[in-house]
Amino acid sequence: MAGLRLKAFSTPLLDPFDLELEPGECITLSGPSGSGKSRLLRAIADLDPHGGEAWCDDTAQHNVSGPAWRRKVGLLPAESAWWSEQVSDHFTRLDKTALAHLNLPTKSTEWQVNRLSSGERQRLALLRLLSGQPQVLLLDEPTANLDKGNIDLAETLIEEWRKTHDTAVLWVTHDPDQQRRVGSHSLVIRNRGLVSAWN
Amino acid sequence: MELIRLTAFDLSLAALLVLALALLSFQLSLGIGQRLLIAALRTVMQLSLLGLVLKFLFVQSHPMLIAALALFMLIVAGYEVMARQQRPFFGYWGMGIGTLSMFISSFSVTLIALSVIIQAEPWYSVQYTIPLLGMMLGNTMSGIAIALDNLTQHAWQQQREIEGRLMMGHTWEEAIREIRRNALRSGLIPIINAMAAAGVVSLPGMMTGQILAGSPPFEAAKYQILIMLLIAAGTGFGASAAVWIGSRRLFDERERLRLDRLRPPRN
Helix, strand or coil, X not given: CCCEEEEEEEECCEEEEEEXXXXXXXXXXXXXXXXXXXXXXXXXXXXXXXXXXXXXXXXXXXXXXXXXXXXXXXXXXXXXXXXXXXXXXXXXXXXXXXXXXXXXXXXXXXXXXXXXXXXXXXXXXXXXXXXXXXXXXXEECCCCCCCHHHHHHHHHHHHHHHHHHCCEEEEECCCHHHHHHHCCEEEEEECCEEEECCC | CCXXXXXXXXXXXXXXXXXXXXXXXXXXXCCCHHHHHHHHHHHHHHHHHHHHHHHHHHHCCCHHHHHHHHHHHHHHHHHHHHHXXXXXXXXXXXXXXXXXXXXXXXXXXXXXXXXXHHCXXXXXXXXXXXXXXXXXXXXXXXXXXXXXXXHHHHHHHCHHHHXXXXXXXXXXXXHHHHHHHHHHHHHHHHHHHHHHHECCCECCHHHHHHHHCCCCHHHHHHHHHHHHHHHHHHHHHHHHHHHHHHHHHCECCCCCECHHHECCCCC
């Protein structure tokens, strides 16, 4: 059984396609802006209406409630949302040692959300997503606002997480070097479909 | 005490004042003169018509006729709630939510008042039914409209926060909880303020009317108290219903936020 399996899956911008991600596998996704990468991730997380069916391990999307599915299939949007004042309000459980892996001080959970820099937001949003222990990660340009050093840290953290938890990862990135570094396959959206970027 | 009857001349004097205001508006190009005149004209026509209809109903007080008028008032109020929304729901929901909420609150509260509290003979007597229902609908309407508008506007503005919570696996109720609470609160504030100011700052319209018509002031005060309490209850329950149905409608069966169910603002 695959970590994530899509069958005849379609969105308003993508014709029906099949896709399989093994547990622990990372596939990158790219495509021109407006081609529907973010909308595809949103549809897989069942935030937008879509066609076809999706499975996470043995669980079919339609067999569980939307929230239960989204706890399994975690989406990290390009711009993270913060609905409460303090960072810690957004975490149900937090492994404080994980903060250090992303170069964040232990005290950062007490920070006010509106004073975070875009890079801090992005790193904290990643930790917030992982704290829910999803079985599949959908990452929408997770390192877009980070500098070189923090990109390395984030990539390492995600890779270690993927290997220890056998998590399937679908990673949207434009950077060809990053595609080669983090993914075993690379897909690109072309003419309303997914094609392999390199063979 | 006998009511001093107003003549058409008396009313035209008051109308002249509104005309003067409209002139001022055109002079200062406030851009509201036309709307003012149309609204004033509507007041004159609608109230005259209501007066005639009630006059007819006082003579011919068949329960079905009273029910028909009550239903008509309800539907107009439902339409008015929708018209006050910047982003009403598409389809039947647009009018349905307001109408249904007013039906379950205003209608039922008025029925309780008529049958249990006032106990007129017969209980549906026009003299009590229509004025009472009118007061209820008119006042709960604003509360419901404000609450619903507040709900949809904030859901629209806080789309990212709501969806951020959904992405974390929160349920729709968790994701909308604060917005819903604030919407309900905003709908209740006007009636709370009105109750707090009643008799001290403002002399409520119905009590004024009864006193003008020659009722003993203390009797008029008791009726006004009854009305205020009923309006507060009706507004609260009506706004709760509207906010509950509206917030549920913002999400679909997969608990996705569905802002595409809201119509974009007209301007």
